[in-house]
Amino acid sequence: MTNDHQHFIPFPSKTETELRVIKMGEEVILLDFWSSPFGMRVRIALAEKGIDYEEREENLNNKSSLLLKMNPIHKQIPVLIHKGRPICESMIIVQYIDEVWQNKVSLMPSDPYDKAIARFWADYIDKKIYSIGKLVWVSEGEVQEAAKKELVECFKLLEKELGDKHFFGGQNLNIVDVALIPFYTWFYALETCGNFSIVEECPHLVGWAKRCMDKQTVSNSLPDQYKIYTHLLELRNQHLAHLKG
C-alpha cells in the first residue's frame, strides 16, 4: 500500500461519465471566481481553519462541466467539493466548514442564543448588502441616491450591532465578520461611483474592516480594492450602455 492514496470517484452524469481522480491530500476543492464576495467568504473560512484546498478559478462565461455537475440548480460559484460531494451557497458552505473542522478555531458561538443572533445578522447581510450595494455602483440618478441612503442605514445598523467589540465574533472572527468583510473590497468602487465617503458615514465599520484586514487569513483571501473597482466599473459601463440601448 502506497502512502499516496488515490480515490477514484465517478461523478454521476446523465450524458457521459466524467471520471476524476482525487488525491487524499486534495480532497477539498473550491470552485470560485476571483471577484465574487461569496467566494471570498469561503476562502476566509478555509484560511481561518487552516484547511488545505485546491482553488479552481471558473470562467463564468464558459462554466466548467464540473461546476455544472456539482451545482446543476444554480450553476453558480462558490461550490465546495469535499470528498467528492458538493456543498453550495456561501453561508451554507461556511457553516459546513465550521461543523466539519471542529478542532480548529470556531466561527460560531457555542451558546444557542448567540448562534441565533449571529445567524440573524449573517442572513441580514445576505439579504441587503449585495443587492443594495450593487445598485450603488451599477446605477445613477435617483435610483443610486436611494440605494446609497439605504446602504448607509444598513451599515449603521451593523455598526450598532458591532458596538465596541473587536470583531462581531469578539476577539475572533465569526460568521457575521466572514459574511460582511468581502464587501469591504467594494468600498472604493462604492465611494467613487456613489460620490460619498464611507469612513465619514460609518467610521466604526471602517475601523472594524481594517482590523479584519490586519489578519492574514482575510487579507490573503481578498483581492485589491482597485482591481475590484476596475472590474465593477466595467460591469457598470456595460449595464448603463445596455439601458441606453
Add this chain to the structure above:
Amino acid sequence: MGEEGSVKLHGMWASPFARRVNLALKLKGIDYDYIEEDLANKSEELLQYNPISKKVPVLVHNGLPIVESLVILEYIDETWTDSPYLLPKDPYQRAKHRFWAAFFEPIFDMMKKTLMLQGEALETAVKELSEKLDVAEHGMKEIYPNGVPSFSQEVKPGYLDIVFCSLFGTQDVIEEFFGIKVMTPERYPLLVSWIDALKQVPQVQEVTPPKEKLLGFLQFLRQKYLPQNA
C-alpha cells in the same frame, strides 16, 4: 433535556413563516404561549422585539427574542436537544437540507405575487412557479430516495418537511381559489405524496388554518390588490 423558562410566539394565523415555528414547537412538545398579531396594528411587544423588520414570527424565550423563521427553527433544535431532531446530525446532510430550504424561500413571494396578477401575467407567474417545482420534484429524490416516509411517532417531520409544509400544506385551497391546477400528481408525484403524508400528522393538522377562513383571507387580499376583480 428540556429548557425551563417561558416561551412565547408572536405569529399570525395565515403566515407560513409563523406556521413553521408553531409546528416545530408542537413537534418538539414544547409548552408555549401563542400571541396572534394583527399585522395592521402590531403590538408594542412585537415592535420592541423585532424593530428591524417588525415581522412575525418572533420567538421569545426567557424574554430574549429570536427572529427569522429558519433561524428560529435551528435555535429550537439546539436548545431543546431531545428528539425529534429537526435537522440531521451529519454536516453534509445538514448542508443539503439548508440548501433546499433556501431554494424554497423565494416561493412565498412568488405565490404572493400571483394574488396581484391576472390574465397573461398570472399565467407567466404560474409557469415560473411550476418550473421551480419541477426542480424541487427532481431534487427531493436525493432527500427521499425511497419516497416520502409515513410520518409517525417514531418518524416525525423535520426542518425541511416543516418548510415545505408551511408553503404547500394549503396548496389545494390556494388552487381552488384561483381555479388552477398546479400541483398535479402526474407532474409532481413525490411532492404530492409529501403533502399527503404531512397532512396525516396531528401537529400539522393542528396548525393548518381552516379552509373557509383561508379562502376568505385570499379573497380579501385579492380584492385589495385587484379591486375591479371582486
